[in-house]
Amino acid sequence: MKKKKSWQKYSIGGTSLLVEEILNICRKENLRKVFIQVPEGLSQYAHRISSELIQHGITAIVSIDPCYGACDIPYWKAEILKCDAIIHVGHTKLGDVDVPIKTYYLPIKKEIFNIEALDVLSEILLQRGYKKIGLVTIAQFLDLLPKISEYINKKGFETYIGKPTRRVVEKGQILGCNVSSARNIVKHVDAYVYYGDGIFHPIVVYMATKKPVFVVNPYTGEVKDVSEDGERVIKARILSMAKAKEAKRFAIVISTKIGQYRKTLLDTVVDFLKKYNREYSIIQMENIDPEVINHIKGVDAFVVLACPRIVYDDYRRFKKPVLTASELIESLKGTYNWRFEEL
Numbered sequence: 001m002k003k004k005k006s007w008q009k010y011s012i013g014g015t016s017l018l019v020e021e022i023l024n025i026c027r028k029e030n031l032r033k034v035f036i037q038v039p040e041g042l043s044q045y046a047h048r049i050s051s052e053l054i055q056h057g058i059t060a061i062v063s064i065d066p067c068y069g070a071c072d073i074p075y076w077k078a079e080i081l082k083c084d085a086i087i088h089v090g091h092t093k094l095g096d097v098d099v100p101i102k103t104y105y106l107p108i109k110k111e112i113f114n115i116e117a118l119d120v121l122s123e124i125l126l127q128r129g130y131k132k133i134g135l136v137t138i139a140q141f142l143d144l145l146p147k148i149s150e151y152i153n154k155k156g157f158e159t160y161i162g163k164p165t166r167r168v169v170e171k172g173q174i175l176g177c178n179v180s181s182a183r184n185i186v187k188h189v190d191a192y193v194y195y196g197d198g199i200f201h202p203i204v205v206y207m208a209t210k211k212p213v214f215v216v217n218p219y220t221g222e223v224k225d226v227s228e229d230g231e232r233v234i235k236a237r238i239l240s241m242a243k244a245k246e247a248k249r250f251a252i253v254i255s256t257k258i259g260q261y262r263k264t265l266l267d268t269v270v271d272f273l274k275k276y277n278r279e280y281s282i283i284q285m286e287n288i289d290p291e292v293i294n295h296i297k298g299v300d301a302f303v304v305l306a307c308p309r310i311v312y313d314d315y316r317r318f319k320k321p322v323l324t325a326s327e328l329i330e331s332l333k334g335t336y337n338w339r340f341e342e343l
């Protein structure tokens with residue numbers, strides 16, 4: 001398989017590169033019929049991807065249902081459609097998720113190395129007196145981490161790229177539900193640098209480590225300290241725990257996505273709610289949408305056992321307090337020791 005294909009190459013009329021990669025997999029693995037999951041940005045090319053592969057003799061069914069991570073591989077759809085395999089475009093494999101049918105991963109890589117932004121970052125780190133720096137990123141920019149590390153080290157800093165545990169497989173990689181690459185080096189670093197766009201992932205690094213986190217946005221060149229944003233979210237979480245303490249009726253919301261359903265945790269939450277004499281229900285929803293959840297009547301608080309991002313990033317969209325499992329337990333006990341809930 002060819003490496004280092006960029007999102008731009010795929011999205012600016014270059015879907016043939018993606019088709020070529022899929023064709024290579026199909027030929028090598030002797031696949032005749034495949035279920036292809038594409039991220040939202042590529043759904044506009046669904047017809048083109050499918051039709052090009054069909055012209056090459058592969059029955060390609062392109063799924064354009066929303067998909068936010070490799071935790072969401074709907075293998076039963078591929079089984080119903082009698083496909084030989086799934087091709088998941090956009091994310092790396094998760095170490096703790098075993099999909100029961102053959103699945104191939106084509107993460108999208110981006111090659112934007114923004115030297116000017118790294119120079120600005122170095123100035124800020126110098127001013128703030130941070131010397132030992134932990135580097136983290138998301139799958140798209142992983143290949144750039146060694147180059148970023150080398151560049152920053154030449155300016156006199158000492159960089160660390162942490163080994164992950166459980167579901168993350170690549171060094172320095174983080175997910176919204178797992179920042180072990182950052183946590184595992186917390187004792188060695190003064191601050192973290194997240195190379196990538198968006199601020200949710202770096203905020204989570206702050207929430208899990210309580211060390212300063214700087215975002216270097218490769219597209220805009222902006223460098224931003226998100227520590228205060230992280231602190232704000234933690235305070236909001238503790239407030240939700242306090243509000244939920246008075247709740248009598250809880251709805252536990254679960255998802256059956258293969259990398260999000262946690263049976264043992266569900267059992268634990270049910271046990272706690274029984275122990276504290278609370279009324280509870282269990283609600284299943286694949287893509288948990290606060291606007292739909294808000295319509296459920298007779299509930300004082302929600303406990304979401306799916307992707308933790310729904311709680312940490314979307315909590316403002318819920319009309320009632322919404323908690324993770326650990327937040328619920330702390331709330332019921334009245335101890336309010338907040339901790340990041342990692343999958």
Ligand code: SF4
Pocket residue numbers: 068069070071072175176177178259260306307308309343
């Ligand atoms: S559970 Fe959420 S944060 Fe984790 S991989 Fe899935 S979508 Fe991403």
